[in-house]
Amino acid sequence: MVNSLDPTCNTTPEPMTPGSTTPNPTPLEISAAELTVPQNTSAASAKDIASDWEPKILVFACQYCTYAGADLAGLSRLQYPTTTRVLRVPCSGRTNPQFVIRAFQKGFDGVLVAGCHPGDCHFTTGNYFTRRRYLLMTRLMEFIGLDPRRFRVCWISGSEGPKFQQVVTELTDTIRPLGPSQKLWDEGGISS
Amino acid sequence: MKKVGVFVCHCGTNISQTVHCEKLAEAAKTLPGVAFSTEYKYMCSDPGQTMIKEAIAEHGLDRVVVAACSPRMHETTFRKCIDSGGLNPYMLEIANIREQCSWVHSDKDKATAKAGDLVNMAVAKVLKNEQLPSSFIPVHKRALVIGGGIAGIQAALDIADTGYHVDLVEREPSIGGKMAQIDKTFPTMDCSACILTPKMVDASQHPNITIIPYSEVEKVDGYVGNFDVTIRRKASYVDSVKCTGCGLCSEKCPSKKIPSEFECNLGTRPAIYSPFPQAIPNKPVIDRENCRYFKTGKCKICARVCTADAVNFEDQDEMVQIRYGAIVVATGYTLYDHSQYGEYGYGHYKDVISGLEFERLVNASGPTMGKIKRPSDNTEPKNVVFIKCVGSRDKARGHDYCSRACCMYTAKHATMVRDKIKDSQAIIFYMDIRTPGKNYEEFYLRGVEEYGVTYVRGRVSRIYEEGEGENRKLIVQGEDTLLGKQVFVDADMVVLATAMEPQPDAAGFARKIGISYDQNNFFSEAHPKLRPVETLSAGIYLAGACQGPKDIPDTVAQAGAAAAKVVALLSKDEMETEPIVAKVDTDRCSGCGFCIPICPYKAISFTDLTERVHGSVAWGPTGKEVKRQVANVNNGLCQGCGACTVNCRAGALDLLGFTNEQILAEVDSLW
Amino acid sequence: MKDTVIHATNTIAIRHEMRNIARNLLEIQAVDLILGWKKGILPNKSAPAFIHRPDQVDDLIFDEFCYHNLTKFLLGCPDRQDRIADNEDRLKTAIFVKGCDSRSLIGLIQDNQITRENVYIIGIDCPGLKEEHNTTILAKKCETCYTATPVEYDILIDSPDKRPENPNGLKGFQAHRDLAKIENMPPAERGAYWQQMFQSCIRCYACRNVCPVCSCKECCFDQTLPNWVGKGNNTSDNGFYHLVRAMHVAGRCVSCGECERSCPMHLPVMLLNSKLGLSIEELFDEPPASMNFDVTATLNHFKPEDPEEFM
Numbered sequence A: 001m002v003n004s005l006d007p008t009c010n011t012t013p014e015p016m017t018p019g020s021t022t023p024n025p026t027p028l029e030i031s032a033a034e035l036t037v038p039q040n041t042s043a044a045s046a047k048d049i050a051s052d053w054e055p056k057i058l059v060f061a062c063q064y065c066t067y068a069g070a071d072l073a074g075l076s077r078l079q080y081p082t083t084t085r086v087l088r089v090p091c092s093g094r095t096n097p098q099f100v101i102r103a104f105q106k107g108f109d110g111v112l113v114a115g116c117h118p119g120d121c122h123f124t125t126g127n128y129f130t131r132r133r134y135l136l137m138t139r140l141m142e143f144i145g146l147d148p149r150r151f152r153v154c155w156i157s158g159s160e161g162p163k164f165q166q167v168v169t170e171l172t173d174t175i176r177p178l179g180p181s182q183k184l185w186d187e188g189g190i191s192s
Numbered sequence B: 001m002k003k004v005g006v007f008v009c010h011c012g013t014n015i016s017q018t019v020h021c022e023k024l025a026e027a028a029k030t031l032p033g034v035a036f037s038t039e040y041k042y043m044c045s046d047p048g049q050t051m052i053k054e055a056i057a058e059h060g061l062d063r064v065v066v067a068a069c070s071p072r073m074h075e076t077t078f079r080k081c082i083d084s085g086g087l088n089p090y091m092l093e094i095a096n097i098r099e100q101c102s103w104v105h106s107d108k109d110k111a112t113a114k115a116g117d118l119v120n121m122a123v124a125k126v127l128k129n130e131q132l133p134s135s136f137i138p139v140h141k142r143a144l145v146i147g148g149g150i151a152g153i154q155a156a157l158d159i160a161d162t163g164y165h166v167d168l169v170e171r172e173p174s175i176g177g178k179m180a181q182i183d184k185t186f187p188t189m190d191c192s193a194c195i196l197t198p199k200m201v202d203a204s205q206h207p208n209i210t211i212i213p214y215s216e217v218e219k220v221d222g223y224v225g226n227f228d229v230t231i232r233r234k235a236s237y238v239d240s241v242k243c244t245g246c247g248l249c250s251e252k253c254p255s256k257k258i259p260s261e262f263e264c265n266l267g268t269r270p271a272i273y274s275p276f277p278q279a280i281p282n283k284p285v286i287d288r289e290n291c292r293y294f295k296t297g298k299c300k301i302c303a304r305v306c307t308a309d310a311v312n313f314e315d316q317d318e319m320v321q322i323r324y325g326a327i328v329v330a331t332g333y334t335l336y337d338h339s340q341y342g343e344y345g346y347g348h349y350k351d352v353i354s355g356l357e358f359e360r361l362v363n364a365s366g367p368t369m370g371k372i373k374r375p376s377d378n379t380e381p382k383n384v385v386f387i388k389c390v391g392s393r394d395k396a397r398g399h400d401y402c403s404r405a406c407c408m409y410t411a412k413h414a415t416m417v418r419d420k421i422k423d424s425q426a427i428i429f430y431m432d433i434r435t436p437g438k439n440y441e442e443f444y445l446r447g448v449e450e451y452g453v454t455y456v457r458g459r460v461s462r463i464y465e466e467g468e469g470e471n472r473k474l475i476v477q478g479e480d481t482l483l484g485k486q487v488f489v490d491a492d493m494v495v496l497a498t499a500m501e502p503q504p505d506a507a508g509f510a511r512k513i514g515i516s517y518d519q520n521n522f523f524s525e526a527h528p529k530l531r532p533v534e535t536l537s538a539g540i541y542l543a544g545a546c547q548g549p550k551d552i553p554d555t556v557a558q559a560g561a562a563a564a565k566v567v568a569l570l571s572k573d574e575m576e577t578e579p580i581v582a583k584v585d586t587d588r589c590s591g592c593g594f595c596i597p598i599c600p601y602k603a604i605s606f607t608d609l610t611e612r613v614h615g616s617v618a619w620g621p622t623g624k625e626v627k628r629q630v631a632n633v634n635n636g637l638c639q640g641c642g643a644c645t646v647n648c649r650a651g652a653l654d655l656l657g658f659t660n661e662q663i664l665a666e667v668d669s670l671w
Numbered sequence C: 001m002k003d004t005v006i007h008a009t010n011t012i013a014i015r016h017e018m019r020n021i022a023r024n025l026l027e028i029q030a031v032d033l034i035l036g037w038k039k040g041i042l043p044n045k046s047a048p049a050f051i052h053r054p055d056q057v058d059d060l061i062f063d064e065f066c067y068h069n070l071t072k073f074l075l076g077c078p079d080r081q082d083r084i085a086d087n088e089d090r091l092k093t094a095i096f097v098k099g100c101d102s103r104s105l106i107g108l109i110q111d112n113q114i115t116r117e118n119v120y121i122i123g124i125d126c127p128g129l130k131e132e133h134n135t136t137i138l139a140k141k142c143e144t145c146y147t148a149t150p151v152e153y154d155i156l157i158d159s160p161d162k163r164p165e166n167p168n169g170l171k172g173f174q175a176h177r178d179l180a181k182i183e184n185m186p187p188a189e190r191g192a193y194w195q196q197m198f199q200s201c202i203r204c205y206a207c208r209n210v211c212p213v214c215s216c217k218e219c220c221f222d223q224t225l226p227n228w229v230g231k232g233n234n235t236s237d238n239g240f241y242h243l244v245r246a247m248h249v250a251g252r253c254v255s256c257g258e259c260e261r262s263c264p265m266h267l268p269v270m271l272l273n274s275k276l277g278l279s280i281e282e283l284f285d286e287p288p289a290s291m292n293f294d295v296t297a298t299l300n301h302f303k304p305e306d307p308e309e310f311m
Helices: A066-075 A097-106 A126-143 A161-178 B021-028 B046-059 B071-084 B098-102 B108-126 B150-161 B177-181 B192-205 B248-252 B292-296 B301-305 B355-362 B406-420 B440-449 B506-513 B552-570 B643-647 B660-669 C011-027 C054-059 C070-074 C078-086 C099-110 C179-184 C187-200 C206-210 C235-249 C258-262 C270-284
Strands: A057-062 A084-089 A110-115 A151-155 B004-009 B034-040 B063-068 B092-096 B135-138 B142-146 B165-169 B209-212 B215-223 B226-233 B318-324 B326-329 B333-335 B352-354 B383-390 B425-430 B454-457 B460-466 B473-480 B485-491 B493-498 B500-502 B540-542 B574-577 B582-584 B604-612 B625-633 B653-655 C004-007 C031-038 C047-051 C092-097 C119-124 C155-158
Touching (some): A057 A066, A066 A084, A066 A161, A066 B071, A066 B098, A084 B660, A097 B660, A097 C235, A110 A126, A126 B643, A126 C235, A151 A161, B004 B021, B004 B046, B004 B108, B021 B034, B021 B063, B021 B108, B034 B046, B046 B063, B046 B071, B063 B071, B063 B108, B071 B092, B092 B108, B098 B108, B108 B660, B142 B150, B142 B318, B142 B552, B150 B165, B150 B177, B150 B192, B150 B209, B150 B326, B165 B215, B177 B192, B177 B355, B192 B209, B215 B506, B226 B326, B248 B301, B326 B552, B352 B355, B355 B406, B355 B493, B383 B406, B383 B473, B406 B425, B406 B440, B406 B493, B425 B473, B454 B473, C011 C031, C011 C054, C011 C119, C031 C054, C031 C070, C047 C054, C070 C092, C070 C099, C179 C270, C187 C235, C206 C258, C235 C270, C258 C270
Parallel strands (some): A057 A084, A110 A151, B063 B092, B142 B165, B142 B326, B165 B209, B326 B540, B352 B493, B383 B425, B383 B493, B425 B454, C004 C155, C031 C092, C092 C119, C119 C155
Antiparallel strands (some): B135 B574, B226 B318, B333 B500, B460 B473, B473 B485, B582 B653, B604 B625, C031 C047
């Protein structure tokens, strides 16, 4: 017989940690001690990072704003670190979050998704969808333990050469002390 | 076997001073798929391009990477180059090693390493490139001009003269627009009607122009070359074919005291009316709101006196759909509602009027037969004060922008006051005097020097009334910023130079036809300098003040430019479309329709797909034909932004030229 | 189309009404298939029932183990798809839905996978289900559900036993029991937690296959061109799978909890969906997905005044 229940959730202990590998109907809670916490969790100490190590950062740049902004930085000879690799997309709305996860999976130390400022999209509305999607995406990535400093979304217009310079310089300077990113969920674990 | 050729450009020393171009070209040889690699001083030069073409032939290359300047600079150049070398122009990728590498870095080794990565990415991508066919869409050789002011008339005439048919849609009963209301035009002081009405007649008699008066555009479907436009012909209650335009109905109409829109409410008109005597078409319409028959059910005098039996009280709005190849939007402007400036007493003081009202007062065919009389008591004003920038250049209450024409028409008005009323004074309050046009400065100086117009620099803070009856006058209180003191000026009449602003329904109209508009609701041009008459929607062009405040010469020039663009489009039997468009894999499409709302161009819609079902299914026989809905991209409308591809979870939508595979290959290429 | 409400006082009465309605629908030939539940072979596990004939209706039951969301059975059936396309006036399918099921049905209708006119929806007020292995406690999947009464139906079997409404309304009701715990972990520990979760995943795709809003014809994880994700079972690709799946159902997930319930490894799969669901609530002030037909999926529209964090 189905009876009405107290609406408050029951508090019977349930496994906090996934991964009892046997299909046990009432898996035991894995204690925190069993979690394999990677050693280089916080900002890696200076000795861990080779002195000449430079992060590798993938930039998804919309061709009407940020790519043009990066070109303008070039025309103005604004110097910035050699850490960025720009991948041109027609609109920031083309940047599928799957590409970003793939980049972290492969081992990029940081990812920047950049497009026109909301309201200025060459395609009228593309970046509004980007904004919604990446507001969620940034939260999700942080939730699964990715250091939020490695993943940035930013509006850089075609006239903002200096902003492009500033953003990629900042991003490089922020990531450098974090050390190399361990590829997402590669055997060594997620890196912060 | 895919064969990539990599061509590294030195760009003189622009690239080679920071990037080891020889090493780069050498390293590229080791990349998978690369069959040939070389470097040259100027890849974009004639010998450079010849080198690419020769390499294609000699090494059997089927795709090309050029490591050089930004693709925004020379992508088209190199596409043409490999096209003439026998490859599909889209078998090209550019590695941007100048703007995004050599110019922004100084460490030569690091810059070379980065350039190597950029070449790597480009090679990985180009290996996934596919030949993209240019597709062609037919062009329907008929143009639509929306708005029958001087911009629309000029554009229509210019298009029609080249032999293409033009429909000119006007929402008022007559074409002519604001220019028909104006008395004289600066700086030549031509009579406005004398230069406009011949053009109106030309338009009405032109074999290639159809004027569709008293009608509005309801809907625009389709795309460049093939717009399907729905036009609402508003019920005019007068059969324009039968009507001879004799005017007897207007003469006999008993409701005569209706404020005339054309006369800025300074004159009156009957309920069955033509806006002005030179109207084209000169066929009256019935103003339903004010018609005695529609209000009381009795009258029909107009029908009785009409010898042509043209009056039809049963007339209904009618929708017509016509296909056009190109559209010119020339919907014009309206004037800022200066009742916002309560301290100027507009509406409260009858003798505070707008510039356009002044045009009617001074017009020989206007309500005062061209005698300047102040509205309150029909006496001749002796002291006339003009206030400029009412609603323009005023962030707080009006618009940020300058309305451009006001300085000149105020100079014109003041000159006319001094000319027509010999013992008068014309005083202009101004912020700046802007006369950037041919003979404009001279015109303004003539007003000051020959006609004795007085300019006072400063804003007016208040207008108030003093005295009674004959002695009643307005006091204009303002600051003379050059003298640095308050001034009080007696005025018999005050004329406000109100801002030009977009039509009240401009934003809604823009959305309806699919063009963008700026923060002020003026329609946006595709590029402020280089594409001033195009919109971002291919095949739709702008003319006149709907794009921004303009005077008549600029409007006419822009109308001509828009007409030239239309003619260039219509002169082609079919037009080539950009092949970088979204493409649907119907096998993968489940018809969820998530791509439809995300497309800003309404390029995606459902289509029915009939297919045969095989294999075991839960219910029903196998091997039977089923119909299902899938997404379909209209290549004419798609602009290639790729937003839809991300909203397609199954990846059934992909963007040619930037496919999922290509982008993943680029991401993977560096690891 | 919330037409008729029938009152039933207890589970026996509910079962009785279910059978009456089903029998009647088949006899008057309003429908030719009814999707419901029947007693399962294993204890504490009711099974889906496919009723074609009036003599089968006595198989129908409703108890605390009717976990299955039946709406997904409406998909992948070309015969029925065909009706959608040609709008032929053929017989409908009737389906029994609990509150959570009804939301996923709305989701599928919004996704153009089912036509509302082609289904006859029989709603049941849900008292909340029980854990299969401990019948005294509320099933985990029901903890995040406060839509006891179906949000859409043609006929509703009302019951006094139904689970009470959430006192906080819809706010926060998608929160997974463990969400706060994970959120409060230090980042490194959180990373390790997920690392372990993705390591334990066997990529059986049960969570995807059971998900009522996963309605793609060909899932991107099954594709090889492009090869979105490696097909092997390794931590990295498993992680990609879970994150991408979470993004794909973001703003569409009806928090029915079937993914987590069906996971043979007992992984907290719902956590990711719950995190995104609450983020949507917080960021865009939107109601949970598919509570009615008016709101479309979160990532299908935008507001110019959405929060700005990317300046």
